[in-house]
Amino acid sequence: MEYFDFHHHNRATEKGIYNLSFPELPREGLFSAGIHPQEISSGNESRWKWLHEVSQHPNCVAIGECGLDGRVPDEKVQSEAFSRQTELANDLCKPMIIHCVRRFSHLIPFRKKVRVPMVVHGFSKKQSVAEELRKHDFYLSFGKSVLQNVNLQRLVKDFPTEKMFLETDADEGGIEELYRLVSSVKGISEEALIHQIEKNLQAIMPR
Ligand SMILES: [Zn+2]
Structure with missing residues (x-):
């Protein structure tokens, strides 16, 4: 069985x-590339040049992580x-991996302009936020906070499996434990979960 780490x-x-991450070069396996909100400062042309180059690579399957972060002071530049990255994703027909902190109400309006799938990664907020995102056709990717957070486990239980991914993000450990827990709260087998997530992946991949 192979566990996919989104x-x-x-x-x-x-x-x-x-x-x-900047200035790394394309690699053999699948990768995503973007400019994280915390790395943005105006006039940072070398990062944009890098992004435009690496995002063309066939192994680059998504634009991101990029997004909106309420902790970053210059919200306009951000x-x-x-x-600009949503336009790049539209042009390349590649899905987006979104980082969003306290700016979900700003994020949702972007959904109308973006023609590719959008996945909010590391989701650990309330049920109402998840439902709002779901209604606007976002996918959610859940990380290891699910392991400790009972409210999040409840949310994951009811969240449609066809619209979710699992990830380790910056955690160095494996992802097996997360698959095990999520399959058990959802009452499905690990194989079924792995299979569904593979299908979700095929649904959003660039073609
Ligand atoms: Zn990350």
Whole structure:
């Protein structure tokens, strides 16, 4: 059985989407590339040049992580940078991996302009936020906070399996434990969960 890690920063992970970070070069496995809101400052042309180059690579299967972060002071610059990356994703027909902190109400309006699938990664907020995102056709990717957070486990239980992914993000450990827990709260087998997540992946992949 192979567990797919939707968003990770660990070069040793074999099956998943590695988050390439500036100024890394394309690699053998699947990767995503974007400019994280915390890395944005105006006039940072070398990062944009890098992103435009690596995002063309066939192994680059998603744009991101990128998004909106309420902790970053310059919201205007941040929002422009995000907008620019949504255009890139539209042009390349590649899905987006979204980082969003306290800015979900700003994120949702982007859904109308973006023609590719959008996946909010590391989701750990309330049920009402998840429902709102779901209604607007976002996918959610859940990380290891599910292991400790009972409310999040309840949310995952009811959240449609066809719209979810699982990830380790910056955690160095494996993802098996997360698959085990999520399959048990959902009352399905691990095989069924792995299979469904593979189908979800095929549904969003660029073609
Ligand atoms: Zn990450």
